[in-house]
Amino acid sequence: MRIETAQREQLQQWEKELEQQYQRICQHNLSLDLTRGKPAADQLALSDSLDGILNGDYRAPDGTDTRNYGGLEGIAAARELGADILQVPFEEVLAGGSSSLTLMYHAVLTGYLFGFAGNQPWKDLKAPKFLCPVPGYDRHFAICEQFGIALETVPMTATGPDMDALEQKIRDDNDIIGLWCVPKFSNPTGVTYDADTVDRLAQLAKIANPGFRIFWDNAYAIHDLDHQVKLPNIREAALGNDTADSVLQFASTSKVTHAGSGVAFVSASPANLASLKKQMSAMTIGPDKVNQLRHARLFPELSQLKEHMHKHAEILRPKFACVLEHLDKNFADSDLGQWEKPQGGYFVSFNTRLGCAQEVIRLSAEAGVKLTPAGATFPYGKDPENSNIRIAPSFPPLEELDTAMSVFVLCVKLASVRKALEAA
Amino acid sequence: MRIETAQREQLQQWEKELEQQYQRICQHNLSLDLTRGKPAADQLALSDSLDGILNGDYRAPDGTDTRNYGGLEGIAAARELGADILQVPFEEVLAGGSSSLTLMYHAVLTGYLFGFAGNQPWKDLKAPKFLCPVPGYDRHFAICEQFGIALETVPMTATGPDMDALEQKIRDDNDIIGLWCVPKFSNPTGVTYDADTVDRLAQLAKIANPGFRIFWDNAYAIHDLDHQVKLPNIREAALGNDTADSVLQFASTSKVTHAGSGVAFVSASPANLASLKKQMSAMTIGPDKVNQLRHARLFPELSQLKEHMHKHAEILRPKFACVLEHLDKNFADSDLGQWEKPQGGYFVSFNTRLGCAQEVIRLSAEAGVKLTPAGATFPYGKDPENSNIRIAPSFPPLEELDTAMSVFVLCVKLASVRKALEAA
Numbered sequence: 001m002r003i004e005t006a007q008r009e010q011l012q013q014w015e016k017e018l019e020q021q022y023q024r025i026c027q028h029n030l031s032l033d034l035t036r037g038k039p040a041a042d043q044l045a046l047s048d049s050l051d052g053i054l055n056g057d058y059r060a061p062d063g064t065d066t067r068n069y070g071g072l073e074g075i076a077a078a079r080e081l082g083a084d085i086l087q088v089p090f091e092e093v094l095a096g097g098s099s100s101l102t103l104m105y106h107a108v109l110t111g112y113l114f115g116f117a118g119n120q121p122w123k124d125l126k127a128p129k130f131l132c133p134v135p136g137y138d139r140h141f142a143i144c145e146q147f148g149i150a151l152e153t154v155p156m157t158a159t160g161p162d163m164d165a166l167e168q169k170i171r172d173d174n175d176i177i178g179l180w181c182v183p184k185f186s187n188p189t190g191v192t193y194d195a196d197t198v199d200r201l202a203q204l205a206k207i208a209n210p211g212f213r214i215f216w217d218n219a220y221a222i223h224d225l226d227h228q229v230k231l232p233n234i235r236e237a238a239l240g241n242d243t244a245d246s247v248l249q250f251a252s253t254s255k256v257t258h259a260g261s262g263v264a265f266v267s268a269s270p271a272n273l274a275s276l277k278k279q280m281s282a283m284t285i286g287p288d289k290v291n292q293l294r295h296a297r298l299f300p301e302l303s304q305l306k307e308h309m310h311k312h313a314e315i316l317r318p319k320f321a322c323v324l325e326h327l328d329k330n331f332a333d334s335d336l337g338q339w340e341k342p343q344g345g346y347f348v349s350f351n352t353r354l355g356c357a358q359e360v361i362r363l364s365a366e367a368g369v370k371l372t373p374a375g376a377t378f379p380y381g382k383d384p385e386n387s388n389i390r391i392a393p394s395f396p397p398l399e400e401l402d403t404a405m406s407v408f409v410l411c412v413k414l415a416s417v418r419k420a421l422e423a424a
Numbered sequence: 425m426r427i428e429t430a431q432r433e434q435l436q437q438w439e440k441e442l443e444q445q446y447q448r449i450c451q452h453n454l455s456l457d458l459t460r461g462k463p464a465a466d467q468l469a470l471s472d473s474l475d476g477i478l479n480g481d482y483r484a485p486d487g488t489d490t491r492n493y494g495g496l497e498g499i500a501a502a503r504e505l506g507a508d509i510l511q512v513p514f515e516e517v518l519a520g521g522s523s524s525l526t527l528m529y530h531a532v533l534t535g536y537l538f539g540f541a542g543n544q545p546w547k548d549l550k551a552p553k554f555l556c557p558v559p560g561y562d563r564h565f566a567i568c569e570q571f572g573i574a575l576e577t578v579p580m581t582a583t584g585p586d587m588d589a590l591e592q593k594i595r596d597d598n599d600i601i602g603l604w605c606v607p608k609f610s611n612p613t614g615v616t617y618d619a620d621t622v623d624r625l626a627q628l629a630k631i632a633n634p635g636f637r638i639f640w641d642n643a644y645a646i647h648d649l650d651h652q653v654k655l656p657n658i659r660e661a662a663l664g665n666d667t668a669d670s671v672l673q674f675a676s677t678s679k680v681t682h683a684g685s686g687v688a689f690v691s692a693s694p695a696n697l698a699s700l701k702k703q704m705s706a707m708t709i710g711p712d713k714v715n716q717l718r719h720a721r722l723f724p725e726l727s728q729l730k731e732h733m734h735k736h737a738e739i740l741r742p743k744f745a746c747v748l749e750h751l752d753k754n755f756a757d758s759d760l761g762q763w764e765k766p767q768g769g770y771f772v773s774f775n776t777r778l779g780c781a782q783e784v785i786r787l788s789a790e791a792g793v794k795l796t797p798a799g800a801t802f803p804y805g806k807d808p809e810n811s812n813i814r815i816a817p818s819f820p821p822l823e824e825l826d827t828a829m830s831v832f833v834l835c836v837k838l839a840s841v842r843k844a845l846e847a848a
Contacts, residue, residue: 067685106707260492289685
């Protein structure tokens with residue numbers, strides 16, 4: 001199906017056929033959900049031994065009684081797990097509660113109210129701004145929106161953010177004090193930043209406000225589908241450029257063990273970590289060390305962690321294949337949309353023809369398939385091209401996903417044809 | 425021993441004898457700790473069945489898969505536990521992570537940056553202030569200090585804060601926007617607020633800034649030592665006065681199950697809860713529901729919870745008795761100090777003669793007994809009378825506590841005699 005070259009009669013004919021198919025599907029009363037990157041039940045079950053794993057022994061390897069108060073940085077054994085995931089020294093890791101989003105929120109809070117490493121608090125800038133590559137992750141945007149930090153977009157490319165555009169913005173505006181990154185299997189495009197991108201990111205501190213921080217949300221650090229995709233080490237790049245203070249790294253076991261009750265990590269330079277700990281010390285006596293110990297027991301060595309992630313990949317692989325097969329079969333020779341083939345992570349990002357995303361999502365919803373709201377991958381929920389749709393294939397069982405994708409491709413076609421007819 | 429009426433020779437004689445005793449004790453190389461209200465290992469062990477209690481079944485009673493993302497308010501079964509502890513309706517309870525201090529921090533953050541229930545954010549006031557009854561809890565003060573919210577003290581009495589002083593301050597200063605309370609077994613004096621106090625507190629909103637909030641930290645709601653001490657219900661008092669929005673209640677299972685990995689609760693009016701949830705929604709997808717479910721399984725009914733708290737009381741009772749016995753035996757007929765006899769909670773508050781606390785704590789530390797730093801029970805660490813010392817008897821085993829208290833009473837005597845000699 002090629003819209004651009006189709007005659008009006010052809011479009012009308014397509015619309016009629018698609019409309020009939022759509023009406024039939026609507027009668028099935030489907031209730032399917034592709035909205036969020038939630039692990040499926042069989043993925044969660046991989047970690048069900050967590051409850052009971054302590055076998056009555058609540059002592060951490062270093063002798064800490066994890067049941068009692070104390071230890072703002074988390075137990076050493078958990079920090080080592082975070083260090084393995086982020087490939088950084090354990091001394092630079094703080095192991096927190098169950099949510100890396102919460103750690104990011106407190107890092108923004110720290111920068112905003114108190115300033116990192118002796119720098120000016122962001123609130124004292126005239127118009128503090130974060131850069132966000134788009135499409136991106138709505139929960140990152142929401143943190144900035146809550147603090148009244150403006151969001152400026154830069155386009156994502158196949159190798160990471162458009163670095164020319166990004167550097168230019170930083171040169172032009174000293175009030176840019178942050179950058180959101182999902183550097184591996186980017187949410188939602190699935191892209192992994194290449195070496196040149198990482199190196200240029202590590203140099204941003206040379207042209208940015210001294211308070212500028214890169215929020216390196218490495219949510220999918222070990223979430224490869226087939227082979228291991230290598231993300232260049234931002235810490236090493238920053239150390240090489242004498243810009244170590246400009247990077248804050250985040251990770252968690254949310255998509256490794258149990259999504260709502262994992263362990264989250266932040267890694268940063270000693271100066272940044274001191275700023276974070278100062279903020280946190282007023283807020284908590286320490287994180288849940290018992291749950292940290294459970295995780296350390298589940299993954300005593302990196303090899304167990306890797307083996308565990310292979311099991312996740314085995315469950316996720318057919319789901320990604322299903323999505324890509326539907327897209328390939330229906331749109332490979334068309335002008336109805338573009339997408340990337342991610343090698344890991346939790347999403348497939350699909351771009352419709354200009355101005356069609358909202359209608360695709362509406363049609364899908366009416367047919368019983370919930371998709372992430374149009375615009376969610378852009379700040380303030382506004383996709384200027386109204387074309388990006390984030391598909392999250394992990395949660396539904398394979399058969400449901402297959403049905404949902406049939407509905408989705410049909411809705412893409414119907415919305416595209418109708419849009420073309422309106423314009424004709 | 426009575427200092428006031430002692431002759432100089434008598435004081436010198438006492439000093440000599442006490443000095444000798446002190447030197448002997450210093451040679452024992454003790455290492456004892458009465459600093460913080462930490463449960464002892466045998467108390468923690470009461471809840472060791474938590475790990476493994478799920479027996480592979482991660483479903484909450486309402487069907488929620490606790491392993492996955494979602495549910496900002498916590499699971500219903502956990503909220504019901506919080507409702508039991510705080511004696512409020514479950515709909516007004518949010519069950520959070522492991523720390524009620526964190527919930528208080530976020531409540532202050534909400535008031536400070538965004539404002540509760542449509543009220544002006546506290547940061548926009550000229551000089552936002554919290555009132556704190558003293559002696560009080562240092563971690564409450566630390567939250568305000570971090571946000572630059574000034575702290576004004578009001579004296580504690582045997583029935584709660586000095587309400588005349590408190591009301592006067594609120595009448596005099598519209599920038600007072602908060603009040604810290606530990607209403608039952610107050611930290612550190614052990615006092616429980618009486619009905620008149622609670623009723624007057626519930627009426628404060630009538631004379632205060634509309635953004636004024638009472639932080640009702642009911643940390644020891646069910647932590648009675650002997651008989652159940654009844655705290656009047658602040659929610660009901662506030663409803664009766666049409667001031668429900670002026671109260672935020674907090675509790676946790678930190679001193680019920682495992683101190684570092686319990687479940688924390690906040691209870692508030694629908695308008696306040698909406699403000700809190702708005703703030704939290706940018707920060708987290710939801711709390712650790714698996715741990716919440718563990719707690720719900722441990723305490724399916726209020727009766728199990730009560731039985732569990734009786735076991736804590738059995739362990740704590742001899743420790744409080746030990747502290748009080750040392751104080752009674754040494755100081756009942758003296759002018760060396762005053763103290764309350766708490767019916768529950770975690771502390772005994774001791775007031776030395778004017779200006780002696782710091783020296784008692786220094787002497788104890790040198791003899792190997794760590795006490796909470798002098799001044800910690802006052803904002804900015806400054807006890808104007810340098811007399812309050814918080815004794816936390818829960819953590820050490822009984823024999824160690826007994827030794828530590830021998831050191832303590834000796835140090836009180838030595839510091840008091842020396843001070844008197846200086847002044848003479």
